[in-house]
Amino acid sequence: MTEPWRILALPPLGEDLIRGLLAPYADALDLVLPGTRDRAGLHAALADAELVISDFTGDLALDADAVAAAPRLAFVQTPGVGTDAIDLDALAARDVPAANTAGSNARAVAEWAVGAAFALCRHLAWSDRAVRAGGWPQLDLLALGTRELHLQRVGIVGHGAIGAEAARLFAALGAPVSYWSRRRRPDAAATYRDLDDLLAGSDLLVLAIPLTDETRGLIDARRLALLPQGALLVNVARGGIAPDADVLAALESGRLAGAALDVFETEPLDAAHPLRSHEHVLLSPHAAGGTGQSQLNMVTMMRENIEAAISGRPVTNVVNGVDPQIRRR
Template sequence: MTAPWRILSLPPIGREVVRGMFEPLGDAAEVVFPQTGDRAGLLAALPSADIVIADFARGFVLDAEAVAAARRLSFVQMPAVGVDRLDLAALTAAGVPVANAAGFNARGVAEWVLGAALALCRNLAWGDRAVRAGGWPQTEMGGRNPRELHDQRVGVVGFGAIGQETARLFAALGCTVSYWTRRRRPGAAATYRELDDLMATSDILVVALPLTDGTRGLIGPERLALLPAGALLVNVARGGIAPDDAVLGALDSGRLAGAALDVFDREPLPPDHPLRSHEEVLLSPHTAGASVQSQLNLIAAVRDNVTAAVQGRDVQNIVNGVKPQVIRR
């Protein structure tokens, strides 16, 4: 009798949720979890794992040391879009296919971007704080340059599933939408612009691309300085693409009139970080995609891909170029 596939599930997905996802596999799979919530617990659990459902919350990192410890590892499923918590080079060298959950939260993140842009355009968070503090800033609100969204030029940096859905929602409200990505998309429902041109022509800049060696610091001080005076920034990508210090500098100079940030260089954002007290910043704890619908999509994507691996079918959304048929070691 063939031994069951050993599926190691890392936090933060709840144990009962994971067990329920793979109950239909019966004796073909065994779901296990680290015995302790530290690095030692991860390294102890990896040698017997055939499949790993990775950690998207920055607790357990699959770096080169962890990959070397996972001698039986045949497949890694990231329950997120970003894979910056994995050593892709080490996994690729070991012949381990890595998949993400591309597109699971595209609508949820795009709606958050739209809501954040509306909040910035109309100073909603500032007005809320002022009224809660006992004020009635009716005149001041009118003096804070409120603007209607449809009249804004929107630039989207990154045109994957999230970028495309973001562009579609803004266009539906009458905005002029342009985009930049490393590979131009024929037939895109937005205008392609080179990155510096996009920066110079965007009243609202949306950052929605993965963090890689090539994108780290991509939207730094020099590029932020290209924005029209009084532009708005919405970042739902990863911290480090538009570094926090660069964003603060652009806010203080007036180049940026406001920013809505779901991601930061360091997470959690330190309690004394100046972004926490900046009047023109809307803050969010990396939860732009955390809708009920997106969580259901995520569970389905992870369940279906890991089930395909166990049953010998090709997996979807491979991100490291390894063949999508999972071969057990």
């Protein structure tokens, strides 16, 4: 009988969820969880782990040291789309494939981006706060400048599954849509523009690109200054792409008239951070992709990859260029 695969599931995914997910393969898998949620607990659990479901929060990041602590590691599955909590290069150097659940939350995140854009254009959160406080700010609201979304020039940074779906939805509303990505997409319905040109012509900028060494700080103070005066920003990517301090400065200068932020450089956002009290910021706790359907999509894709790994079939959505055929060490 083949020895069961030892699979390590990292928090915050709960044990009951993981056991339910892997129940059909209980005889082929030996599930373990770290004894403590710290680096020592992670490294101890990695010593004989073959398959790992990673920690999407990054608290137990699979960095180069963690990869080195896992001599039997054969496959890493991320419970989401982002891969900034795992060291792709360190895994590739060991010929360990890493996979995400690409596309699982694309519709959910794209819909959030459109909803947030509507909220910014009409100051919905600001109006709600004012009315709840006893006011009736009809004239004040008009003085702030209300907009119709279809008249905004939308620029999308990134054209993966989320960026492409967001482009489609904004275009369906009648907005002119352009995009920039690291690779030009010949089949894209939106118009490609160089990054600086995109920013200069975007009334509404949507960030939907992965966080990598190349994209960290990509939309910094210099690039934010290229936006038209009074532009709007929607960030469904990662906080490090548009540094929080630079976004705040652009808001305070008026370059940005509003921002909808689902992500931040440090999460949770510090309780005293000035973004929390800025009148023209819509805040969200990194939940743009958090719908029942997207979670079902994610769990299904994870389960299918784990099944493929232990059944000798190639896994899908490998993101670090390694052969998708899983091999025991």
